[in-house]
Amino acid sequence: MSNIRQLDPSASPLDYYGYELRRAREAAGLTQAQLGAIVFCTGSLIGQIETTLKVPTREFSERVDAALGADGRFSRLVGLVLRNQLPSWFQPYAEMEAAATYISTYQAQLVHGLLQTAGYARAVLSTRDQGDLDGQVAARLERQRILEREQPPVMWVVLSEAVLHQEVGGREVMREQLAHLLSLQKRQWLEIQILPFTAGAHTGLMGSFTILRFDKDPDLIYTEDFVQGHMTANPEAVKEGSVRYDHLQAAALSVNESAALIARVMEERYGDQPDGRNLA
Structure with a gap:
């Protein structure tokens, strides 16, 4: 037996x-x-x-x-x-993210996890050897279910233009990811703005951050370093993050202009290219 x-x-x-x-x-x-x-x-x-x-x-x-x-x-x-399956240090944030009624995030290098395609998520997660990659990808996609709820959180995303140009996972993965961002623009509760290179020095130069707001609980601000994440409800930290975010929104392209830039980068950088495109 x-x-x-x-x-x-x-x-x-x-x-x-x-x-x-x-x-x-x-x-x-x-x-x-x-x-x-x-x-x-x-x-x-x-x-x-x-x-x-x-x-x-x-x-x-x-x-x-x-x-x-x-x-x-x-x-x-x-x-x-x-x-x-999420990292133990990330699980408390994921619980608060799922309970938030308003999510504001600035991302300097990567598409936010709630907006990633499976291919993009796999490419990001594969840079670190942390066990079952399939399980990690499934866990990241599971987080996105909060956007499918009958009453999803309001989500406002500002992405650095660098996010569009950083080739994560190859051209096909990036084309799919940018197309996904464009499809998300149709959602009533989700807005995406691009902070262009021409914005110059800005209040997000210190790195990515996310602000979570709740109906009855204090607001939170979340940041990450290369080891783990940090979440705080300290009023001064939340106030500083909120002011920085307001400035980023003001410096970013409008929602429609952002969609046009995403579409242009998708076609010009990741679209079908004729043979010999690198021979010039």
């Missing part, structure tokens, strides 16, 4: 998910291969998720719910699982 790994369902959300998946599958009288065939994956992947070697995605969880008649159990669990 094969040695089946025993899980402690109280060890982590991922262990609990794997334990429950195995229990539900066996209760349905299905082998790993049989369940895999139903949900369009391999039996090996089922086994890896049951033993916590792979992190489940939301799409996988929804298919398992349907296949096992689980009444949304795994779709509910996967949110906890994916949040637990």
Whole structure:
């Protein structure tokens, strides 16, 4: 008889998910291969998720719910699982981000995580070896679900023009990412402005930051260094961040002008190029 790994369902959300998946599958009288065939994956992947070697995605969880008649159990669990895949120092911020009613962010180098495509997120996360890359990407995309809520937070984003030119993941990934930014411009509660190179010296030169506002709780300001993030509700820090952000918004292009610049960079820098474009 094969040695089946025993899980402690109280060890982590991922262990609990794997334990429950195995229990539900066996209760349905299905082998790993049989369940895999139903949900369009391999039996090996089922086994890896049951033993916590792979992190489940939301799409996988929804298919398992349907296949096992689980009444949304795994779709509910996967949110906890994916949040637990975020770095431990980042999880408190992610919880506050999900509770915010207004998000204002300035990004100097990268597209904000809530606006990243899967390809862009994968390229960013792959610069650091931190275990299961698929799980990290799924966790980052899971954060974006707050923008799909019936009442999403109001989000205002100022991106340095440098973000558009920093080629993350290659030309195809960047073209997809910039196209995604343009598609987001259609959302009622989300605005994107570009701070152009011509703005010169500005109040965001010290780096990226995000301000979170809430209906009943104090505002927060969040910054990151190369090790971890820092979140504070100190009134003076929040006031300083808010003033800096107001200046950045004033110096940035209008929303329509920003969309035009994004579209132009997308076509000129990342569009289809004829052969021999580098021979000049």
